[in-house]
Amino acid sequence: MSHASADDYRPGLEGVIASETAIANIEGADGAGGLEYRGYRIEDLAGHVSYEQTAFLLLHGELPNRQQLREFDARLRQARPIPEALVELYQRIPKSIHPMDVLRSSVSVLAHFDPDANAAPTDHAANVRKAERMIAQMATAVAARRRISQGLPLVAPRADLDHAANFLYMVHDKVPSEAMRAAFDLSLVLYTEHELNASTFAARVTVSTLSDIYSGIVSAIGTLKGPLHGGANEEAWKVLERVGSPENAEKWIQDALARKQRIMGFGHRVYKTGDPRATILKTHCRALAQEVGDDRWERIAEPIEQAVTSQKMLPPNVDWPSARLYHYMGLEIELYTPIFALARVAGWAAHVIEQLDHNRLMRPRARYIGPPHRPVKPIDQR
Template identity: 45%
Template sequence: MVQAKGLEGVIATTSSVSSIIDDVLTYRGYNVDDLTDYAQFEEVIYLLWFNKLPTSQQLADFKSELIENAYLPNEVLDIIKNLSKENAHPMSILMNGVSALAIYDEEANQMTESANYRKALRLQGKLVSIVAAYSRISEEKEPLRPKEDLSFAANFLYMMSGRIPDEISEKAFNKALILHADHELNASTFTARVCVATLSDMYSGVTAALGALKGPLHGGANERVMKMLVDIGDITQVEHCLHRAFENKEKIMGFGHRVYKTGDPRAKHLREMSKQLAKVTGEEKWYYMSLAIEKIVTKEKGLLPNVDFYSASVYHSLGIQPDLFTPIFAISRVSGWIAHILEQYENNRLIRPRAEYVGLKNQTYIPVHERDESKDVIA
C-alpha cells in the first residue's frame, strides 16, 4: 500500500475549479494575477460557480441577489449575541452560526440544482453578515445591514465599522478577497468535499470546512503572524527576536508552502497592498517590520512569504481585529468551497481512503479479572 504523509503529492480527485501549475494559480483557467488587478470579487464568485465571467447584466443581478440574501434570521443573531457574551472564538461563533442557518432554511436538505444555487447565495451573503455582526456586537454596537449601492468588499467594511470605506481600502480588501477565494485542494476544501461526498447538505460541508480553516496551519496563520508582529513590537527588535525563535526551533508563521516551489504568487499583491495602506493609515511600522522579517527568514531559512504573511498587516491597516482574520478568510474562501461542493455533487463518489496499519498485532484477549490480577499487564 502506497503511503504519503499528509497525502503530500497524492492526486485525490479531478477538478476544473482552480489549478496550481508551475507556481501559477488560476481560477477556471484565468490567471489570479489578472483577476486581482482587474476584477471585482463578485465576478470571481460568479466565475467559480458558473465557469464563466458574467455579462454586465448578469453581474448586476448577481450583486443584487447576494445583498438580498445577506440578512440574518433573528434567531441566528441571538446565537451570535449569546456566544459573544461567553467570549467564544469568532471562528467557533461562525461555525455555530452557519450550522444554525440550516435550521432556518427550508431547502437545507433539498439537493436540486436550483435549491443548491439558492443555498449558495445564502451562505455567501450570510457569512459576511455573521462576521460583521460579531464584530459590531463584540464592541457593544448594533449590527448593520448592507447597502445596495456598495460592493461586496465595501459592504463588509461598512457593516463592520459603520463607515463607508475610502477607495484604497475598498480596492485593497477586494483584492484580498479575490486572492483567498480558492486554492485547489487545500485542507478546508478537501474537508468540504469529503463531507458532502456522503451526500450531506451544503451547510454541513461549509461548517466542516470552517473547522479545518480554524487551525493555525491553515486559515489561522495570519492571526498568528499579527501576534508575532505585535510581540516583536519594533523594527529594531526584529533580528534579535527572529534569531531567538530560530534557536528555539519555533515555526515562523506565514512562510513556506507545501505546493509552491518558487514562492506563493499571491504574496506580492498583498505586500503591495500592505505598503499602500500603511501610507494611508500612518502605521508604516508594520509594513517595514514585515519587510525586515521577510529578508531575514528568506536569507537564513530559504523560505518565502505565503498569502498569510502580508495579509496580516493588510487587515490590521483596515482596522480589523486579529481574531477576525480567519473569519474574513472564510467569507472569501466560501466562494471556492461552494464551487467544489457543487462539483462534488455533480459527479459524486464517496471519499473513503485507506490507512496503513502500524499498530500491535496478534494480541490475545485476557479476561478483565485476570488483567486486574496481573502485574505484568499495563492498563
C-alpha cells in the same frame, strides 16, 4: 478487500492526487507554480475583477457578462440580512468565544432558515442558490457578531454598497475609503479559492457521503481555523506584535530561527519558490501603510521576510501580508481568519458542487501499526 501497500503511504497526503477539478490550477499554465481560477491567472483577476465577479466565475464556470453580474449582485444584496434567531443566539453566546467558532455555529443555524433547506443534496440548482446565500450571509453574520460582542449597536447591510464595502461598513459603521474598499476586495479575490487545500478537502470528503452543502461548509470552517491553515493570518500578526519595533526585528528573527521556531505566515505545502498571492498583497500593504501614515509594520515585516526567505528558503505565504493589510483597515485580529472564510466560501461551495455532480465516496485506507492479533483476556487476568 483491497490491500494498501506500505509504499502507498504519504504522510500528510503530500503529493497525492485525491480529486479532479476544473476550478483552480496551482501549477499555472506553464507548470511554474502560478495560480489560476478556471484558467484565468490570479494576476489578471486581482484588482481587475471584483469579488462578486470572481465568485460568479467559480460557481458558474465563466466570468459574468453585464446582465449576469447585475442579476447575481442583486441576488447577493437581497440575501444579506440574517435571521433574527441568529442575532438572538449571538447575544447569548459568551463574548469570549472566538469569532471563528461562532462562524462555524452560524453556518449551521443559517442552514435551518435556507428556503431550499429540504432540497436533495445533489440538487445542483438548489446548491448554487444555497452557495449564493452563504456568500451574502456569512459576511453579515461575522460583522453582526463582532458588533454584538463589543456591545455596539448592529449595523444593517446597505444594498447600495458592494460586497467588500458593505462588510467594512457593517463592521465599522462607516463607509470605507475607496483605497480601503479596493484593497479589501482584492484580498477577498486572492483568498477565494486554492484547489485541494485542507479545508476544501474536508468539505469534499463531507459531501462525498451525499451529505449537504451546509455540512460541507461547516467542516471546512472547522478545518480552516487551525494555525497551520487559515488561522495563520492571526498568528502572523502576533509575530509582528511580539517583535514590536523595526529595531528588534533582526535580533528577534535570528533568535527564533536559532530556536527552530515555526514562523507563521511562511512556507507552503505546494509553493516552494513563492506564493503569488503574497507578492500581490505586499504591494497593497505598502500603499495602505502610506494611506494610514504608519509604516512601522512594513519595516518590522521586511527584515523578517528577508531572513526567513534567505536562511530557511521559506518565502511568505498569503497570510503574512494579509495580516498587515487587515490591520491597516482597523480590523481586529480575531476577524482575520473569519474574513478568510467569508472569501473562501465561494471556492468551497464550487468544490462541494463539483464533488456532488461527479460523486464517489472518499474513503482512503490507513496502514495499521498497532499490536498484532491477540486474544481477549477475561477482565480479572488483565
